Amino acid sequence: MPTKKTTKTTKAKTTKKAAAPSVDWEQVARLLLTSRTIDEIEEQELAPAGKVTYQFSSKGHELSQILLGLQLTQGHDAATVYYRSRPFMLVAGLTPQEAFAADMARTGSPSEGRDVGVVYSLPPRHGVTVLPSSGDVGAQYTPAAGWAQAATYYQGELKDKDWKGAIAVALGGDGSVATNGFWAALTIATTLELPMLFFIEDNGYGISVPKHFQTPGGDIAANLKSFKNLRITTGSGTEPKETAERIADAVSYVRSGAGTALLKLSVPRLTGHTFGEDQTAYKSAKQLKEEQSRDPLLAVRKHLGAKFDWDGLKADVEKDVRAQLAAAEQNPEPASYTGTLHLFASGEHRAQVPPALNKPAVNFDNAAAEDGARINMSEAIRRTMEVELEQNPRLLIFGEDVGPRGGVHRVTLDLQKKYGAARVFDTSLSEEGIIGRAAGMAMAGLTALPEIQFRKYADPATEQINDTGWVRWRTHGKFAVPMVIRIPVGYSKKTGDPWHSVSGEAIYTHSLGWRVAMPSNAADAVGLLRAALRGQDPTIFLEHRALYDSPISRRPYPGDEYALPFGKAAVLQAGNKLTVVTWGEMVHRCLEAAEPFAGQVELLDLRTVSPWDKEAVLASVRKTGRVLITHEDTHTGGFGGEIAATVAEEAFAYLDAPVARMTTPDALIPYNIALMNTLIPSVEALRTRIEELLTW
Ligand SMILES: Cc1ncc(C[n+]2csc(CCOP(=O)(O)OP(=O)(O)O)c2C)c(N)n1
Structure with a gap:
């Protein structure tokens, strides 16, 4: 607990009766x-x-x-x-x-x-x-x-x-x-x-x-x-x-x-x-x-x-x-062009509340260091939190079990020991409480970084998530809620199940006012988390469970000041016959599936889905004429649908094959691993689809 002992069992303290107030x-x-x-x-x-x-x-x-x-x-x-x-x-x-x-x-x-x-x-x-x-x-x-x-x-x-x-x-x-x-x-x-x-x-x-x-x-x-x-x-x-x-x-x-x-x-x-x-x-x-x-x-x-x-x-x-x-x-009616303004921070405009950003500045010009020790995804996230805790005395990290235990995913390990229980602390088991409290702290000028234990358990916080995302728009830019929610998502290598394996990023892309990151590797995690923590908008940072300690997500530590802008996709493989668009853990499946087709398949890792790099996707599709969009989230209403619709609207004339999607079908992730593996698109299934599209 942050500042006081919680062991007190008496009712409330008694204070001297206040003097009669003087009232005008x-x-x-x-x-x-x-x-x-x-x-x-x-x-x-x-x-x-x-x-x-x-x-x-x-x-x-x-x-x-x-x-x-x-x-x-x-x-x-x-x-x-x-x-x-x-x-x-x-x-x-x-x-x-x-x-x-x-x-x-x-x-x-x-x-x-x-x-x-x-x-x-x-x-x-x-x-x-x-x-x-x-x-x-x-x-x-x-x-x-x-x-x-x-x-x-x-x-x-x-x-x-x-x-x-x-x-x-x-x-x-x-x-x-x-x-x-x-x-x-x-x-x-x-x-x-x-x-x-x-x-x-x-x-x-x-x-x-x-x-x-x-x-x-x-x-x-x-x-x-x-x-x-x-x-x-x-x-x-x-x-x-x-x-x-x-x-x-x-x-x-x-x-x-x-x-x-x-x-x-x-x-x-x-x-x-x-x-x-x-x-x-x-x-x-x-x-x-x-x-x-x-x-x-x-x-x-x-x-x-x-x-x-x-x-x-x-x-x-x-x-x-x-x-x-x-x-x-x-008083004039609102001008017709203003309806979409102030959903996100923009340009020089500053909200009046919180009165100052009080954060270290973000610099996107620092190239990723190549010679750092290779670290996995959880180490990358933990280290970034440490650097930011050092640099920003207003940063607070909290959630269920994030204190002495270091989180059920161990991502906040030892942070309480190093930075104290006022800055890194356990909360009551109430996701609405975690997120609503974070919003209040953010408006008071602190940088709140709550953790939700698993994606499904963000459900009770839905009301606060929506209200928080709307604040800037609703107040015409007078208030902002710059905070970051870390949420583990997706299946795990050891087990699936409906409660701990939800991806669900599409819902957050539809939650107005939120930026949403879903990194595929340790270096991107560092850069995106830093940008989010130093930024002005509420951000949901989705961490894939299967990547936490996976060798495939390991990268050289990119540096204490490394930051990545949101909405900039990474081109992981160049090609001129098919564009594959993906993000999160699916990036690694796609890399493996596309490897035999270097020069033909262009692989884009979106890194963030709100905003998403529409320009990069459209430019690639206009070049290749074919597109496969793939994600772990379920099919109907999945974010792939948005990308497919955009390609159909804006690059239709360039297409040589139907816009294709491969996703988890509309089902929950099952507990049985073999059954789970029949649902999430596999490397083999992806490769077959790539071949079909290349020969369309
Ligand atoms: C979550 C939610 N559920 C339902 C409503 C609809 N609603 C608006 S006011 C209200 C009654 C609230 O009563 P109370 O808190 O006693 O305040 P009062 O209006 O009596 O001052 C309801 C049910 C709402 N706005 N929000």
């Missing part, structure tokens, strides 16, 4: 009225007119969020929010003009018209960084845990005083406590005693589903009572004094470094889940009336007293909000 209630009232006015204008005017197509009201939730926002003043605080978090966003610095622009899908908003208006993100303005939220309920939790872990790393290991007292807060509803993300983050935060606050806004419903479906008895706070290392408090989210005290107390507990806290506040949801939703299908008239009586606006007005000029403030706010609406209506 006029400021609170102004923010509350601003949020309320925005909701009402949207409900009464913009949504009925079709100008706002997804309207989510925060009515009833405002007070608690505003009081929370006012506490997040440390320059390195972060929050992950959800679609009902506009009041919090107004405190974080979002202007009403931006809020309207977001909901009307205009430029001048956090996503510049790309994301649903209330799926917010915001680089820091008044202290807090609002990490890109997700449309997936529950996905907000693990990135916040990652940020909180980064905060402890900056303070404990990097001795960065600027991070002192920084915390991460995740806002969520009572429905979200049933999600995998909630539990993944809760486990991470409490086992590591991270400075993270779970801020649960309990309005009793997830759309129409009452909270007793989400947790037995409907009270997550009660059910978590025996959870270790978690300070739990509950209260009203609509009573000015009580709400302010509860929030100040929870924040100061977390900020003091005492550990993790969960605060659950009761709030009414005063409207349907979204605009136009009729609540009478699941709430009685009595209940609706009771909820209206808990309107925090009434409570704040009462709190300010009869002498306070409420109507004057309301009129003032309305005037301002209307002026900002008028300004938002002038």
